[in-house]
Amino acid sequence: MGGASEAVARVGEEPDVVTGEGAPAARAPAGQASAGWKVLPIVEGLVLLIALVLPWVLQDYLTVFATRVVILALFALSFDLVWGYAGIMSFGQALFFGAAGYGVALMARDLNVTSILLILPAGTLIGLSAALLLGGFLLLGRYPSSVIFVSLGTLTGSYAADRLARGWYYLGGQNGIPSIPPLTLGSYEFEEGPVYYYMVLGILVVVYLLCRFLVRSQFGLALAGLRENEQRIAFFGYKAQHLKAIIFAVGGTIAGLAGSLYAFHEGFVWPNMLGVVFSTQVVLYVLFGGSGTLIGAVIGTVIIEGVSFWLSDNYRDVWPIILGVLLLLVIMFRPLGLISFVLGERERVGSFGKAPKESGNAAP
Amino acid sequence: MSQTGGIEHHASTFAAVFEIVSFGAIIVLVVLGLGIIASMMGIFNFAQGEFVLLGAYVTYLAYAHGAPVWAGMIAAPFVVGALGFVLEALIIRRFYAAPIVAMLGTYALGLIIRESVRGLIGGFYLTVPEPIGGSIDLGSVHISAWRFTIIVITLLVMGACYLLLARTSFGLRVRATLENPALARASGISTPLIYGATFAFGAALAGLAGALIVPVFSLFADLGIRFLIQGFVAVMVGGVGSFIGPVAGAGLIGTLSAALPWVMSPVVADVLVFVLAIAFIKFRPQGSLLGKGSNHHVD
Numbered sequence: 240m241g242g243a244s245e246a247v248a249r250v251g252e253e254p255d256v257v258t259g260e261g262a263p264a265a266r267a268p269a270g271q272a273s274a275g276w277k278v279l280p281i282v283e284g285l286v287l288l289i290a291l292v293l294p295w296v297l298q299d300y301l302t303v304f305a306t307r308v309v310i311l312a313l314f315a316l317s318f319d320l321v322w323g324y325a326g327i328m329s330f331g332q333a334l335f336f337g338a339a340g341y342g343v344a345l346m347a348r349d350l351n352v353t354s355i356l357l358i359l360p361a362g363t364l365i366g367l368s369a370a371l372l373l374g375g376f377l378l379l380g381r382y383p384s385s386v387i388f389v390s391l392g393t394l395t396g397s398y399a400a401d402r403l404a405r406g407w408y409y410l411g412g413q414n415g416i417p418s419i420p421p422l423t424l425g426s427y428e429f430e431e432g433p434v435y436y437y438m439v440l441g442i443l444v445v446v447y448l449l450c451r452f453l454v455r456s457q458f459g460l461a462l463a464g465l466r467e468n469e470q471r472i473a474f475f476g477y478k479a480q481h482l483k484a485i486i487f488a489v490g491g492t493i494a495g496l497a498g499s500l501y502a503f504h505e506g507f508v509w510p511n512m513l514g515v516v517f518s519t520q521v522v523l524y525v526l527f528g529g530s531g532t533l534i535g536a537v538i539g540t541v542i543i544e545g546v547s548f549w550l551s552d553n554y555r556d557v558w559p560i561i562l563g564v565l566l567l568l569v570i571m572f573r574p575l576g577l578i579s580f581v582l583g584e585r586e587r588v589g590s591f592g593k594a595p596k597e598s599g600n601a602a603p
Numbered sequence: 604m605s606q607t608g609g610i611e612h613h614a615s616t617f618a619a620v621f622e623i624v625s626f627g628a629i630i631v632l633v634v635l636g637l638g639i640i641a642s643m644m645g646i647f648n649f650a651q652g653e654f655v656l657l658g659a660y661v662t663y664l665a666y667a668h669g670a671p672v673w674a675g676m677i678a679a680p681f682v683v684g685a686l687g688f689v690l691e692a693l694i695i696r697r698f699y700a701a702p703i704v705a706m707l708g709t710y711a712l713g714l715i716i717r718e719s720v721r722g723l724i725g726g727f728y729l730t731v732p733e734p735i736g737g738s739i740d741l742g743s744v745h746i747s748a749w750r751f752t753i754i755v756i757t758l759l760v761m762g763a764c765y766l767l768l769a770r771t772s773f774g775l776r777v778r779a780t781l782e783n784p785a786l787a788r789a790s791g792i793s794t795p796l797i798y799g800a801t802f803a804f805g806a807a808l809a810g811l812a813g814a815l816i817v818p819v820f821s822l823f824a825d826l827g828i829r830f831l832i833q834g835f836v837a838v839m840v841g842g843v844g845s846f847i848g849p850v851a852g853a854g855l856i857g858t859l860s861a862a863l864p865w866v867m868s869p870v871v872a873d874v875l876v877f878v879l880a881i882a883f884i885k886f887r888p889q890g891s892l893l894g895k896g897s898n899h900h901v902d
Contacts, residue, residue, distance in 0.1 A: 328703050328706070376885065377881075377885070380885065384885075386702070386703055387647060387702055387703075387706075387839075388839065388884060388885075390703065390706065391647070391835050391836070391839060392881050392884075392885075394832060394835070395832060395835075395836060395877050395880070395881055396877075396881070398832050398877070399873070399874045399877040399878065402870065402873050402874055403870060403873075403874050405870075406868075406869065406870025406873070407870060515828070515832075519710065522707070522710075526707065556718075556721075556722045557722065559714065559718035559721075560714075560715055560718045560719055560722065562714070563711050563712070563714035563715035563718060564711075564715055566707075566711040566714070567694070567708060567711040567712060567715065570704060570707055570708045570711060571694070571697060571708065574704070
């Protein structure tokens with residue numbers, strides 16, 4: 240049936256951001272041995288291609304759904320940067336997503352601001368500041384924070400924000416803020432549908448490319464070191480906590496961008512957007528698709544959302560259980576996620592930045 | 604806390620104190636198992652809230668099938684403990700090396716349990732009557748007999764846990780395994796069995812907690828989540844690696860959560876407790892996780 244094929248098609252749909260320009264960027268630095276052809280650019284290209292043609296294939300209401308998935312994929316990227324690349328378990332990533340969503344919803348409601356030129360920067364800024372605050376508090380300081388403390392701290396932050404939003408009349412309490420007007424550019428209104436879809440897809444592509452550049456730079460190398468062995472990185476003279484705070488802030492920024500797009504796309508915000516529900520959802524996306532590969536986050540989002548949408552008619556009750564079982568299996572037997580079926584270890588680790596002066600690409 | 608219903612007795616300080624203590628006792632009961640697993644095994648069990656839920660569900664099942672409520676309450680810890688033992692052997696055991704993976708794995712496990720229960724009971728709030736109903740009258744003050752019973756049982760369970768871990772040979776083995784697994788194995792202690800038993804014990808405590816609180820909070824699928832985060836925060840405030848730490852943390856967090864709404868808006872109180880707790884942990888990490896217990900696990 241239609242739904243099924245669309246759901247499957249969606250796997251590739253959105254994400255792929257990377258391909259076009261991303262591929263050369265990845266290749267150039269990978270100066271070492273010619274590794275034959277690479278899987279990653281192909282996967283990325285395929286995903287982008289499917290994402291581009293999707294609105295022509297799908298019915299309108301499915302395009303609306305696809306738009307939502309693209310936005311969630313952007314959100315997933317933010318978590319993947321933080322966890323997959325820097326090893327910071329942010330169990331409260333929705334805090335930044337939701338805070339930005341609430342922030343822009345309030346701008347629309349109380350200040351009548353709906354211009355995309357103001358809304359997106361504002362949402363991004365909210366995400367950034369929230370992440371700087373929380374990340375600065377949790378990650379910086381005299382004692383390096385344990386990984387467990389950071390994960391529980393972010394989880395608690397997200398949970399507390401959810402409770403606050405639920406109980407605060409100004410924020411609409413349980414119901415959140417309904418009927419947000421459409422995003423505008425001059426007199427043009429972004430309605431749900433293909434236009435919104437392509438706008439969001441464009442943003443995803445740009446952000447993806449930026450992320451891709453970031454994680455393949457020397458900074459990305461330091462992050463990878465951080466993830467693999469924080470102590471050693473500290474011995475090399477890096478300020479590990481600062482690196483973590485920076486990438487955490489970058490993650491929050493992207494989550495804020497995604498949150499503001501989501502708020503205007505859905506037309507309302509509600510407390511779940513801030514809370515544990517979305518925070519854990521994004522963890523599922525990334526673990527499922529494959530953390531530490533940007534495209535894995537995107538694919539994970541697409542698969543989980545797609546299948547869940549497809550199943551929601553018939554198997555609504557069983558789906559969360561299946562999801563839990565799948566997740567458990569992935570964690571136990573495929574810790575690198577589904578992408579690891581096609582992506583080799585060597586390519587996943589990849590290479591980083593321009594090696595200074597042709598001599599090894601180690602850290603300066 | 605609002606549903607605990609203390610509001611109508613504005614008057615009596617005693618009633619307020621009772622409310623606060625009884626909520627504190629409930630949190631202690633929930634945290635006990637969490638704390639034992641975190642301290643003894645170094646993993647934060649995200650499925651603990653669902654063990655609480657299962658305990659409540661078992662009690663409800665017994666009641667729905669005509670058995671007395673107290674019988675369900677007695678069965679609950681055994682059922683949940685047995686399940687915990689099996690899960691430890693099949694799944695949890697793989698996660699000891701990496702605490703973060705353990706968090707994610709147990710989260711997935713919790714998701715499966717929670718959604719299964721949700722599928723079984725639907726989106727309803729199911730009530731289970733108190734096995735000991737009515738109230739205890741102290742002059743003009745009436746306190747709920749069941750909540751009083753919970754306080755008493757909590758004290759008994761705490762005492763029993765302490766004796767079990769501190770005074771029995773089983774407790775000695777558990778502590779030896781925690782302190783130095785290799786040496787414990789060399790001394791002939793079966794560490795896998797100890798880990799299994801410890802996890803099962805922690806799960807059983809959660810099951811008991813769920814069974815006891817279900818008359819107060821009624822049964823719904825998200826029952827466990829409500830306590831999970833509070834429980835984690837309590838464990839970290841109290842400090843991992845000792846028996847008394849998490850209990851003290853739970854007492855503190857539970858008391859604060861119940862007491863603050865009497866002096867400020869419940870929403871602010873709720874958030875304030877978390878903020879205070881996280882700040883406390885941040886500035887006293889030795890007292891909490893970093894000090895002990897998980898050092899050797901931090902990756």
